[in-house]
Amino acid sequence: MEFYEETIKSTSIYKGNVTEYIVEDVKLPNGEMSQREIVRHDGAAAVLPFTKAGELILVKQYRKAIDQLSIEIPAGLKDKTDGDGLETAKRELEEETGYNAENWKFITSFYSTPGFTDEFLEIYEATGLYLAENPLSLDEDETVEVVVATYDEAWEFYHKGLLRDSKTVFALFYWKMKKLERELGK
Amino acid sequence: MEFYEETIKSTSIYKGNVTEYIVEDVKLPNGEMSQREIVRHDGAAAVLPFTKAGELILVKQYRKAIDQLSIEIPAGLKDKTDGDGLETAKRELEEETGYNAENWKFITSFYSTPGFTDEFLEIYEATGLYLAENPLSLDEDETVEVVVATYDEAWEFYHKGLLRDSKTVFALFYWKMKKLERELGK
Numbered sequence: 001m002e003f004y005e006e007t008i009k010s011t012s013i014y015k016g017n018v019t020e021y022i023v024e025d026v027k028l029p030n031g032e033m034s035q036r037e038i039v040r041h042d043g044a045a046a047v048l049p050f051t052k053a054g055e056l057i058l059v060k061q062y063r064k065a066i067d068q069l070s071i072e073i074p075a076g077l078k079d080k081t082d083g084d085g086l087e088t089a090k091r092e093l094e095e096e097t098g099y100n101a102e103n104w105k106f107i108t109s110f111y112s113t114p115g116f117t118d119e120f121l122e123i124y125e126a127t128g129l130y131l132a133e134n135p136l137s138l139d140e141d142e143t144v145e146v147v148v149a150t151y152d153e154a155w156e157f158y159h160k161g162l163l164r165d166s167k168t169v170f171a172l173f174y175w176k177m178k179k180l181e182r183e184l185g186k
Numbered sequence: 187m188e189f190y191e192e193t194i195k196s197t198s199i200y201k202g203n204v205t206e207y208i209v210e211d212v213k214l215p216n217g218e219m220s221q222r223e224i225v226r227h228d229g230a231a232a233v234l235p236f237t238k239a240g241e242l243i244l245v246k247q248y249r250k251a252i253d254q255l256s257i258e259i260p261a262g263l264k265d266k267t268d269g270d271g272l273e274t275a276k277r278e279l280e281e282e283t284g285y286n287a288e289n290w291k292f293i294t295s296f297y298s299t300p301g302f303t304d305e306f307l308e309i310y311e312a313t314g315l316y317l318a319e320n321p322l323s324l325d326e327d328e329t330v331e332v333v334v335a336t337y338d339e340a341w342e343f344y345h346k347g348l349l350r351d352s353k354t355v356f357a358l359f360y361w362k363m364k365k366l367e368r369e370l371g372k
Binding site for chain 2: 001002003004005007013014016017018019021023024026028029030032034035036037038039041044060061062063064065066068069070108109110111112113114115116117118119121140141143145164165166167168169170173174176177180181183184
């Protein structure tokens with residue numbers, strides 16, 4: 001089966017600070033023409049930071065795109081100079097929560113929604129947390145509040161509809177899975 | 187702590203078939219002005235369709251935004267007339283795979299990436315699959331191929347980098363979690 005869609009013309013509609021909106025005229029496998037709307041994005045990294053007591057450190061912030069307060073795992077955009085997502089993850093954890101971590105483990109990575117954007121997200125687990133002496137400060141347009149949650153509290157936020165973005169919902173189910181593994185002695 | 191960002195001006199930059207790109211001038215909690223790039227989206231639904239033998243039905247398609255072939259759980263956009271995501275999920279399962287299902291269960295829902303879009307995705311589990319007699323046909327600009335995968339095969343796709351969008355990565359970890367629950371007799 002033939003799948004490839006050839007770009008015949010690519011038009012940049014708008015270049016913002018975080019995204020670039022592009023419309024592409026493409027030739028479908030059946031020879032017909034169609035249009036694809038594409039949001040270019042530099043990518044991001046996120047962290048599941050677990051305290052020694054086994055709580056998860058979350059951040060509360062306002063998300064204009066959904067006009068809601070949202071409780072999420074710490075995350076942020078990749079800088080052009082970041083070697084990989086781990087560098088981004090370390091910086092964002094410090095900026096948003098004031099913590100550094102001794103141990104870092106890659107969990108997974110995914111395209112947020114490849115139907116219309118190339119945003120790619122890497123997710124890490126951080127343990128052995130300690131407070132940075134002079135923590136990096138937030139970006140100028142960011143206002144976040146740290147929320148430390150036990151397992152049950154995090155699911156309570158979920159059931160109340162306060163925690164509902166893909167990376168954080170993934171984080172909750174991942175946390176559940178890890179607990180089951182421990183119960184099984186894995 | 188004050189989080190709210192007030193919209194002072196909202197400008198529609200482009201309205202496409204699937205997305206609308208909007209730039210908003212907002213007043214931050216500290217009184218400063220900033221801009222938010224927002225992609226409006228009607229939402230979508232996705233399905234984890236399990237065969238009687240316990241395999242997962244996936245679909246392979248070309249994703250122009252990432253210029254890659256992608257193996258994903260069946261999913262599609264909400265129609266304006268859809269009452270809820272379940273209606274969308276049922277239609278997309280039939281269109282993309284030819285299957286209907288006897289049993290439907292809500293798993294979760296999330297905003298794909300609320301930093302810049304309001305796309306909201308509902309995810310369902312479908313069992314008791316049977317082939318539709320006259321299945322609905324795909325949208326004109328869609329080319330998909332059905333891929334039936336065992337648990338191990340699905341993880342193999344993942345490790346080969348063929349399965350890497352948020353909803354399908356979520357699906358794999360969810361599948362793993364369900365297996366652990368069964369092992370524990372839950």
